[in-house]
Amino acid sequence: MRSKLDSALQRAESSEANLTKAYEVMARIAKTVPTSIADLQEVNRVLTGNYCSGGSNGVPLRGDYGPKTAAHSTAVIGKLAGASNAIESVVPPKYLQTEK
Secondary structure: OHHHHHHHHHHHHHHHHHHHHHHHHHHHHHHHHHHHHHHHHHHHHHHHOOOOOOOOOOOOOOOOHHHHHHHHHHHHHHHHHHHHHHHHHHOOHHHHOOOO
C-alpha cells in the first residue's frame, strides 16, 4: 500500500510540474498577443492608407489590394484576441502578471 501511495504521489508531483510549465508557456504566449495585435494594426494603417500623421487622407496600397489584405489581417487580429482570451480563461492569474 505504501508503494502505491508513493507512486501516486510521484505522479501527482510530476503532473503538477508539467501543468506549471504549461501555464508558464501559455502565459508567455498570451503576453505577446497585445504587441502582435498592435503590430498588425500598424500594418493595416499602411495597407489602407491611414498612416498619414494629418489624418486618414493617404492612398491605399495598390488600389483595393491594401484594404483586402488589411481585412485578412483584421481577421488574424480577432483570432489572436480569441486565443489570448482562451488562454487567460484557464491560466491562473499569478502566471499572467507582468513583471515590473
